[in-house]
Amino acid sequence: MTTAEELRAERMKLMDDVINNREPERVPIVSSCSTWAYYYKGYKPIDGIRSNEVVKEVSRAIYTDFYWDIIDIGPVVAFHPDIFAVAGGGTFTFTEEGLHQTNPGAIMVMEPEEYPELIKDPYEFLLTKILPRRYKLFAPEKSFQEKYDGIRKILEIQERMAEKTRIHDEIAEGEFGLFNTVGGLLIAPVDFILDYLRDFRGIMQDIKRRPEMVREAGMALVRYSLDSVAGVESSPGKSVLIPMHIPTFLNPRDFEKVYWPSFKVLIDALVEKGLNVKCAFERKYEHLFDYLQELPKNKIVAVVEDDDIRLFKKKLGHIMAIQGGISTQALYYSSKQECLDIVKGLIDDLAPGGGFAFSTNKSMISATDGNPENLRAVNEFVREYAVYK
Amino acid sequence: MLDTDLLTKAVGDLDEDSVIKQLQEFAATNPSPEEAQKAVAACQSGMGIVGELFEQGEYFVGDLIFAGELLTNAVEILKPYLGGATSEKIGTIVLGTVAGDLHDIGKNIFKSMAEAAGFEVHDLGIDQPPGNFVEKVKEVKPEIVGMSGVLTLALESMKLTVDALRDAGLRDSIKVIIGGNPVTKEACEQIGADAFTTNAAEGVKICQGWVK
Numbered sequence: 004m005t006t007a008e009e010l011r012a013e014r015m016k017l018m019d020d021v022i023n024n025r026e027p028e029r030v031p032i033v034s035s036c037s038t039w040a041y042y043y044k045g046y047k048p049i050d051g052i053r054s055n056e057v058v059k060e061v062s063r064a065i066y067t068d069f070y071w072d073i074i075d076i077g078p079v080v081a082f083h084p085d086i087f088a089v090a091g092g093g094t095f096t097f098t099e100e101g102l103h104q105t106n107p108g109a110i111m112v113m114e115p116e117e118y119p120e121l122i123k124d125p126y127e128f129l130l131t132k133i134l135p136r137r138y139k140l141f142a143p144e145k146s147f148q149e150k151y152d153g154i155r156k157i158l159e160i161q162e163r164m165a166e167k168t169r170i171h172d173e174i175a176e177g178e179f180g181l182f183n184t185v186g187g188l189l190i191a192p193v194d195f196i197l198d199y200l201r202d203f204r205g206i207m208q209d210i211k212r213r214p215e216m217v218r219e220a221g222m223a224l225v226r227y228s229l230d231s232v233a234g235v236e237s238s239p240g241k242s243v244l245i246p247m248h249i250p251t252f253l254n255p256r257d258f259e260k261v262y263w264p265s266f267k268v269l270i271d272a273l274v275e276k277g278l279n280v281k282c283a284f285e286r287k288y289e290h291l292f293d294y295l296q297e298l299p300k301n302k303i304v305a306v307v308e309d310d311d312i313r314l315f316k317k318k319l320g321h322i323m324a325i326q327g328g329i330s331t332q333a334l335y336y337s338s339k340q341e342c343l344d345i346v347k348g349l350i351d352d353l354a355p356g357g358g359f360a361f362s363t364n365k366s367m368i369s370a371t372d373g374n375p376e377n378l379r380a381v382n383e384f385v386r387e388y389a390v391y392k
Numbered sequence: 393m394l395d396t397d398l399l400t401k402a403v404g405d406l407d408e409d410s411v412i413k414q415l416q417e418f419a420a421t422n423p424s425p426e427e428a429q430k431a432v433a434a435c436q437s438g439m440g441i442v443g444e445l446f447e448q449g450e451y452f453v454g455d456l457i458f459a460g461e462l463l464t465n466a467v468e469i470l471k472p473y474l475g476g477a478t479s480e481k482i483g484t485i486v487l488g489t490v491a492g493d494l495h496d497i498g499k500n501i502f503k504s505m506a507e508a509a510g511f512e513v514h515d516l517g518i519d520q521p522p523g524n525f526v527e528k529v530k531e532v533k534p535e536i537v538g539m540s541g542v543l544t545l546a547l548e549s550m551k552l553t554v555d556a557l558r559d560a561g562l563r564d565s566i567k568v569i570i571g572g573n574p575v576t577k578e579a580c581e582q583i584g585a586d587a588f589t590t591n592a593a594e595g596v597k598i599c600q601g602w603v604k
Contacts, residue, residue: 096494104543107496107518203497207457211406252453286573290449309573331544336578369545 010180018240026357030389031072039367040078049101091139110202118216186241187232192224221265237277251286334373396434403438425475439508443593460504483603484534488516490549499540522556
């Protein structure tokens with residue numbers, strides 16, 4: 004009998020082959036099955052936040068009831084609402100079920116006139132200007148002791164959340180022999196400005212009115228992005244995940260002007276460190292394919308969301324590995340046979356030559372992101388059908 | 393004298409400096425309400441060009457967000473001169489992001505493009521439960537209800553909203569359009585909407601078709 008350790012090693016090899024654009028033994032099936040797993044077991048994500056036992060039960064259930072090889076995202080909630088309560092702010096709003104979203108306007112904490120300060124010294128600016136605006140805990144009138152106690156409390160909560168990740172990873176890797184492919188996560192510099200400083204309306208005005216400032220701020224923030232994966236080492240089959248946010252909304256001229264310069268420097272620096280990069284190309288990137296041609300070869304895994312994945316592979320498959328497949332909508336709204344037909348077509352077109360990993364096109368977050376029966380059938384089908392002979 | 397073609401073109405080009413300069417010079421002439429209304433109409437035509445360029449794949453969502461901003465600023469300059477002059481209303485839309493979803497970008501883009509096309513838009517805001525749609529529909533009696541959402545869970549809320557409109561006996565008197573990243577033909581059918589789009593410009597065209 005194959006042990007979990009042996010299985011994990013086999014699966015690591017599958018992913019390593021994919022990243023290097025080789026043909027693996029078979030197409031690996033990647034799980035982006037996040038909080039959907041709680042609904043599947045009749046829970047809500049908040050139950051996982053409250054109880055480690057629920058995390059265990061839910062993790063075991065989705066790895067027993069559905070076939071997977073690789074994990075991108077597991078059913079562990081990353082953020083605890085209490086962290087933001089203690090910090091006194093933040094950009095997230097939590098639903099009663101434990102899911103979070105960004106409230107419109109919640110991000111805006113920086114004025115357009117402050118770009119020069121951000122560019123001059125990002126750390127200084129973030130620490131002295133942004134933190135106090137974002138979190139009441141860091142307001143100037145708070146005493147050292149108050150800040151110290153607050154930070155300690157936040158670290159305690161974080162530790163409890165990290166414990167859940169460890170519990171999940173031990174089950175996934177130790178019991179089921181799955182391979183966790185994500186070695187770290189970072190936000191690209193200009194996306195950081197969008198996500199944490201200027202919000203959508205703000206950054207779009209900046210891109211039109213002061214594009215050179217946005218570009219320079221991006222360049223200045225490369226170090227900040229790199230520092231968030233400073234401890235991550237090169238490892239076969241693993242990659243650093245970058246969820247990309249704003250490029251899909253930019254016309255190619257604006258993209259080239261403001262986003263691409265720092266992004267290219269960032270990717271080159273990560274590859275230089277020996278790391279692979281998994282770019283989640285959220286929404287559509289077809290209008291930017293020409294730029295993506297310039298990314299380093301056999302180092303990138305492209306997670307394809309709403310693009311035509313066949314076209315993606317045709318245009319960029321010689322440079323990067325492609326991950327994606329069935330849409331969460333099809334998985335929820337279509338019949339089992341329709342799903343199987345879709346997936347067979349995808350495997351027939353995308354598997355030849357290797358460099359392809361199968362997954363849903365988006366993370367499965369809410370109950371509406373997939374019908375369990377369809378998911379089970381689809382993953383079983385790929386497991387049996389997508390074998391290289 | 394204002395060159396309305398030039399103004400329309402500047403809005404279409406998203407040339408903010410030119411738009412503001414033209415409007416400030418125009419405002420300095422202390423225009424009559426009718427003249428100011430013509431300037432508003434010229435800006436709105438520019439928004440129409442922006443929509444066309446978006447549909448042609450020349451502009452992207454970021455450009456639409458900025459265009460909305462530009463139009464708001466332009467109208468702000470003209471407001472003091474508009475007096476009681478109003479443009480002709482071609483229809484009424486009740487609009488909102490459905491329950492459980494906090495996203496507003498797509499809804500706002502649709503709103504500014506629909507207003508530029510001559511619709512009166514009643515924007516409920518984000519995270520709106522079915523009951524709020526029902527109440528507003530009873531109150532303003534629109535031709536159209538627009539529901540927006542980004543998360544897949546929004547699809548469920550859209551369905552509940554259509555059900556609520558039906559239960560209130562209002563469904564047959566309105567057209568329902570759903571918009572946002574997760575909407576598809578299949579989702580549209582299950583939700584019971586009349587149309588769906590992931591493209592605000594197309595959405596406005598669909599609405600225009602309904603009120604012709």
